[in-house]
Amino acid sequence: MTYRVMMVFGTRPEAIKMAPLARTLRQTEGIELYICVTGQHREMLQQVLDAFELSIDQNLQLMTEGQSLNGLTQQMLSALDQVYAERQPEVVLVHGDTTTSFVAALAAFHRHIPVAHVEAGLRTNDIQSPWPEEANRHLTAVIAELHFPPTRAARDNLLREWVPLEHMEVTGNTVIDALLWMRQHLEEVNWQPPADSPLAALPAEGRMVLITGHRRENFGKGFEHICQAIAELADKYPDVQFVYPVHLNPQVQQPVYSLLGSHPNVRLIPPQDYPSFVWLMARSYLILTDSGGIQEEAPSLGKPVLVMRKTTERPSAVAAGTVMLVGTVVRRIVEETSRLLDDAEAYAAMTHISNPYGDGHASERITHRLLDWLHERKHGEGQ
The missing domain is CATH 3.40.50.2000 (Glycogen Phosphorylase B;)
Incomplete structure (x- = not known):
């Protein structure tokens, strides 16, 4: 049948x-x-x-x-x-x-x-x-x-x-299935960014903070505050690369490019395909996001996540300690990102945790x- x-x-x-x-x-x-x-x-x-x-x-x-x-x-x-x-x-x-x-x-x-x-x-x-x-x-x-x-x-x-x-x-969660399948595939083919990809221009060494944002409830003031926090962090940590694949929505692009476009260590790049984004997550030191799926994926890669939202429907990651809610308040984003960049013990505490979202x-x-x-x-x- x-x-x-x-x-x-x-x-x-x-x-x-x-x-x-x-x-x-x-x-x-x-x-x-x-x-x-x-x-x-x-x-x-x-x-x-x-x-x-x-x-x-x-x-x-x-x-x-x-x-x-x-x-x-x-x-x-x-x-x-x-x-x-x-x-x-x-x-x-x-x-x-x-x-x-x-x-x-x-x-x-x-x-x-x-x-x-x-x-x-x-x-x-x-x-x-x-x-x-x-x-x-x-x-x-x-x-x-x-x-x-x-x-x-x-x-x-x-x-x-x-x-x-x-x-x-x-x-x-099936996103873990997707992530593990893609990671294995990339390893099997020894995947590297194509020469014409903006990823190929990233420094091979040094720490990288990966940023994503697209939530409608952050449109307007929320994205302005997020960008102000990233600008302050970029000035504070000139040796850290801040890589931001910018969502295509004009309400995201306008504040991002106007507030972050002049910072030399902020790389604003187009949205990446999934293999490239998995490579970026694996290459990153920590992740700033308002995404839901990344909260589930990052623990399997040992990456701390700061969630730039007021609430999350994924409390298991917060309870496990792999994710922290920081909202869209400039001071909070800057303080918690700085803590993870400056304090090795705080960073390690968020990376050595098993993924609560599946196998x-x-x-x-x-x-x-x-x-x-x-x-x-x-x-x-x-x-």
């Missing part, structure tokens, strides 16, 4: 986290996988697909310049409804907390198609932070029939929301549970 499984995603982080699961599902007997992408991220999404040698079945290419979330939602709902009508999947797999994930779940619900939610149960319990992700993940959980929380803490969040225990399984086998666990669930569902319908 073969089951029709559809996977829907649209952003670069979703693609990274779904890629190892897609590879596992396509190697699994009894699964016919159809991958539909919405194109919520365009160029950055294709980079990930190429890196994981992953082919897709349909690209809706819905994102247009200056599009609002409501406009994107309207287009997605209509387009996905048509795809579901044509493909008739037996289950739809969505990931995490993007607009794509919530709308894909809603469109499936309207057609009575069950939804399985990968990376379920993450919560900050502040609907405005991160925005709109916190609302998306809550709404998706209400619709989903099968939940794959990455940690026990995420499972407990779902239990508090009255999701039955038998409808979920703790799996670890690299989350995709296998999800696949096994999904198959069992599909068997049970088909058997039940036959009674």
Whole structure:
């Protein structure tokens, strides 16, 4: 018996986290996988697909310049409804907390198609932070029939929301699967930055601080404060390289280039493909970010992470000591980064910790549970 499984995603982080699961599902007997992408991220999404040698079945290419979330939602709902009508999947797999994930779940619900939610149960319990992700993940959980929380803490969040225990399984996070696969691949091919890459111009020696930022709730004053802190750190530590792959969103690019463009030891570079970014993480001394996935990846590489957000839906890393919340207050960012650059013991305390987010086998666990669930569902319908 073969089951029709559809996977829907649209952003670069979703693609990274779904890629190892897609590879596992396509190697699994009894699964016919159809991958539909919405194109919520365009160029950055294709980079990930190429890196994981992953082919897709349909690209809706819905994102247009200056599009609002409501406009994107309207287009997605209509387009996905048509795809579901044509493909008739037996289950739809969505990931995490993007607009794509919530709308894909809603469109499936309207057609009575069950939804399985990968990376379920993450919560900050502040609907405005991160925005709109916190609302998306809550709404998706209400619709989903099968939940794959990455940690026990995420499972407990779902239990508090009255999701039955038998409808979920703790799996670890697929981003660790992706990271370990890519790291092994880079080592096997002895990967080095291409000569025309901005990474090739980075000094071979010395410490490097890697920076990323893209969260909507930081637009405006938040990014201005982040850039002011980085500028102060760059002046304080002229022998440290601060490398910032700048997100394509104009609300990120404007403050970053205007406030950091004149500092000689701040390297502002384009967004990097996934192999290059894994190389950057491995090469870095520590990481400043507002990203969610990096909080999960960095511990597997032994890299401390300072999270420039007020809240995090990944408290396991904070509890383990691999991640510290510093918000977007200039003084706090400068003080905590300086502490890690100046204090070897403080730095070591954040690097010698095992990763609370998994062992690299989350995709296998999800696949096994999904198959069992599909068997049970088909058997039940036959009674």
